Amino acid sequence: MEWSDEQRSLVEAVRDFCRREVGTREQRQNLTNGGREPHSPELYRRMADLGWLGLSLPEEFDGGGAGMTELCLFLEETARAMAPIGGFTTSIIVAATYQRFGTPAQKKLILSGVARGVIEAVAMSEPEAGSDVANLSCRAERRDDGYVVNGQKTWCSNAHLAEHILLVARTSGRAGDHHGLTMFLVPATAPGLTVSGIDTMGGREVNDLYFTDCVLPADAVVGEVDNGWRQLMAGLNMERLILASIMLGTAQRAFDDVVEYVKNRRQFRRPIGSFQVIRHRLADLATEIECARLLVYDTAAAVDRSPDTMLPRESSMAKLKATETARRVALDAMQMMGGYGYTTEFDMERLVRSSIVSTVYGGASEIQREIIAKTYGLSDRML
Known part of the structure; x- marks a missing residue:
């Protein structure tokens, strides 16, 4: 994928910030009450000051005016870093609803609030x-x-x-x-x-x-x-891409962590990453992650080209592929790490938990498959 200079700069800035602020397990534990809170108000305020929370919101509401692609890049990077900003997902989804359907007063209240760090549900x-x-x-x-x-x-x-x-x-x-x-x-x-x-x-x-x-x-x-049903449907492109981007970052983090582990963990007098069975499993996982990434960003680009066009097939495919890939990567990585993958000493057990539930919320994988099938004219009404 080819990114613009502005997009590359965004990724580098977010990656550098996360490396400094949440780059170690100790830093993340301190920000999250020992890992028990998925959201850090302190870190969230700092991101708001940098203008990232309003990245995709209109400039008139203190936003950055960026598109879906930039939002996906931000979400992938923060998820990869395990940055504890759990309140952002619902906030940006809610903001998009008000942007489409809210009154001027509602837009000012909600969109400007999200940009400065207010959480919405x-x-x-x-x-x-x-x-x-x-x-x-x-x-x-x-x-x-x-x-x-x-x-x-x-x-x-x-x-x-x-x-x-x-x-x-x-x-x-x-x-x-x-x-x-x-x-x-x-x-x-x-x-x-x-x-x-x-x-x-x-x-x-x-x-x-x-x-x-x-x-x-x-x-x-x-x-x-x-008319709330139609309004809900209008926001599904964004919601599914947001969840897909987060799980794309989660999958990449699980992959990065297990690769580092197998390079250093020795059994039978050699690194376990040197065994063919491990190498091939990781090659398969890397390929699946890249397939998910291409699908997510191809769909994000389609949204940017036509923000008001419904993309039920593409957005459901992106959500399905990214979440199922994250689950597979995290579970396989846990197994390759053996007992250590199950301990709270390592981050893998948290990556497993977050990836498993991602196939349930925001429309379960079974629902995504139903939606995709219907776009091909396949349904139980054929009986």
Whole structure:
């Protein structure tokens, strides 16, 4: 792939910053409460000061005005460095939604906030509605000059860190209908909203949200009432590429770490990397990573050429390939490292955990395969 001078400079700057700030395990442990917190406010503020958090946002909202390709480069490099900026993913996805559908006041509030380091979250999944988004039942009922929200959301990433939550709730119809969903801007401190953390192997990342007679003003609506489904679909290119880029960086980090390990680990009086079975496994993994990289950046370039064009096949392929590749690389790397790959002394066990869950969130691998198949005219309706 050929990068412009500006793109190469961005990569070099991010790589140099990460090398200095999070280049050692000790530095990352100090920033994350011993590895228990996936987000470091301190590091995040420094990146905001450098203008990187608003990299892809419009200049009028204190952003850098860059494209999808530059955002993917930033995400790949920070993931490769294991930089603890877990709040960025949801924030930039939410910002893109407001950029498309928000009012001028909403855009200024959210986009400018993200650029200076404010964290945003999105509440979509429910206990009975994960991959089946149309089955949402959390309801926002019109009352007087506003709305009253009741229901539960789950798996809400970064809600405990966020200043606002982009809520997707049902305003008409019944569970199962695509029509009748609406987006709302909800302050994280809104009366009637309770945020409760869910313990996971990755630390404090996701939350349950409980809405009990939570009152929202009419101007909390983001976009059009009852048209939230179309608005959700409009953001899938970006969401899938963001997740793919992060896992591309994760796969590369796992590969880099295991290569370094097998060059130095000796068994039977020789480095284990000298054994053909190890060399060939690593050659296969390197090839898979490069295939994923080409797919991610080819899709990112297509988005930059036509930002409003839906690319369900390409974006789903990128997310599927990158996440499945990251999982394979991390698991194979753990095995090649033997027992050390399983200990918390090394980073590999964390790379394994993050890569495995990546095939679930943001649309599981099975969902991505369904979407890809449908673009070829293949579905169960053929029966």
